[in-house]
Amino acid sequence: MMLHVKDLVAFFEDSGVADAIRENDVLFPFIESVHVLAICLVVGSIMAVDLRLLGFASVKRPVSAVTRGILPLTWAAFAVAVASGFLMFISNATKYLGNGFFVAKLCLIAAAGLNMLVFHFISARDQPRWDAQVRLPVPARLAGGISLLLWIAVVACGRWIGFTMEAG
Amino acid sequence: MTGAIAGDFAKWLGATPLSHTIQTAGWIIPALQTIHILSIGVLFSAAVIVDLRLWGALQREVPLDDVARRFLPVIWPAVLVLLITGGLLIVGEPRRSLLNTTFYLKMTLLGFALVLTVVLQWSLSAAPEFWDKDRGRRIGARIAATLSILVWCCIIFAGRWIAYTQVG
Numbered sequence: 001m002m003l004h005v006k007d008l009v010a011f012f013e014d015s016g017v018a019d020a021i022r023e024n025d026v027l028f029p030f031i032e033s034v035h036v037l038a039i040c041l042v043v044g045s046i047m048a049v050d051l052r053l054l055g056f057a058s059v060k061r062p063v064s065a066v067t068r069g070i071l072p073l074t075w076a077a078f079a080v081a082v083a084s085g086f087l088m089f090i091s092n093a094t095k096y097l098g099n100g101f102f103v104a105k106l107c108l109i110a111a112a113g114l115n116m117l118v119f120h121f122i123s124a125r126d127q128p129r130w131d132a133q134v135r136l137p138v139p140a141r142l143a144g145g146i147s148l149l150l151w152i153a154v155v156a157c158g159r160w161i162g163f164t165m166e167a168g
Numbered sequence: 169m170t171g172a173i174a175g176d177f178a179k180w181l182g183a184t185p186l187s188h189t190i191q192t193a194g195w196i197i198p199a200l201q202t203i204h205i206l207s208i209g210v211l212f213s214a215a216v217i218v219d220l221r222l223w224g225a226l227q228r229e230v231p232l233d234d235v236a237r238r239f240l241p242v243i244w245p246a247v248l249v250l251l252i253t254g255g256l257l258i259v260g261e262p263r264r265s266l267l268n269t270t271f272y273l274k275m276t277l278l279g280f281a282l283v284l285t286v287v288l289q290w291s292l293s294a295a296p297e298f299w300d301k302d303r304g305r306r307i308g309a310r311i312a313a314t315l316s317i318l319v320w321c322c323i324i325f326a327g328r329w330i331a332y333t334q335v336g
Contacts, residue, residue: 003300009230017232026205029328029329029331031315032328033324033325033328035211035330036205036324036327036328037325038325039203039205040208040209040212040213040324041212041213041216042213042214043209044209044210044213044214045210045213045216045217047209047210047213048214048217049212057238058238061230065230069226069227069230070215070217072225072226073213073216073217073220073226093298106199108227110243151234152202155202155205155206155209156199156202159198159201159202159205160198160202162198163194163197163198
């Protein structure tokens with residue numbers, strides 16, 4: 001199993017695309033800027049939802065209205081962040097995999113996804129009952145708080161990768 | 169001439185005790201950058217959410233001035249945090265930005281983006297239907313929204329590019 005993952009990583013790292021990103025002076029900063037831009041939108045927009053769940057913002061609007069108005073933007077930005085992140089990853093895959101902050105960042109994103117699934121399929125089952133309330137049930141507030149902390153940690157790890165990757 | 173002044177100032181700033189502290193404690197710069205990016209996330213997302221409403225792409229059922237009232241005010245505290253963290257980053261590495269054309273480009277664009285935000289916020293609070301009165305204003309709204317998104321994107325790009333265009 002592990003061997004297959006390694007083969008796959010090597011396949012991408014040796015690809016022409018990865019080579020172009022490594023060799024071109026402008027391509028990496030460009031992709032990196034797109035990544036920062038997308039991450040900013042993911043984190044900023046998800047914060048608006050988290051703050052609604054916590055009861056700190058947009059409290060006059062039902063949770064469902066807030067999520068409907070904002071999450072399409074979050075998902076679009078997340079897709080761009082994943083695509084640009086993947087391109088940066090393959091340009092130096094082996095080194096990224098050996099970087100603790102990179103691995104931590106992936107784990108934190110997975111945790112944020114799990115938090116979202118738990119909220120969606122368990123905590124939000126009785127959402128129609130509290131959708132318009134200012135003060136939401138504990139599981140919903142907890143989901144908002146956890147999401148907020150996880151995404152802040154994701155950004156921190158992302159920035160720390162840049163300071164702990166050896167050049168080249 | 170101005171280059172010499174900036175150079176002298178950067179030299180003086182780099183010799184201050186605060187600069188020395190930021191330089192020697194390795195965690196301070198990535199921590200400041202993390203807070204900086206999180207604040208950009210808040211600001212940029214708020215701007216984009218209002219811009220997308222101006223376009224009629226998201227939250228169409230919510231009145232424009234309601235969306236603007238909920239999201240635009242968030243921009244100002246975020247700008248304050250950005251100026252503080254950005255200022256400290258300059259103190260820590262004065263030459264990185266003060267002797268860098270990209271930095272001055274970023275500040276010029278920032279000034280433009282803030283003026284655009286003030287105009288938008290002011291026009292919406294003075295007359296909520298301002299951008300919806302006739303066809304011309306609706307088109308004007310879309311032009312302003314597009315311009316706003318583009319300028320903020322350029323600011324984020326310029327911010328990342330500072331790291332790649334610093335002299336020595």
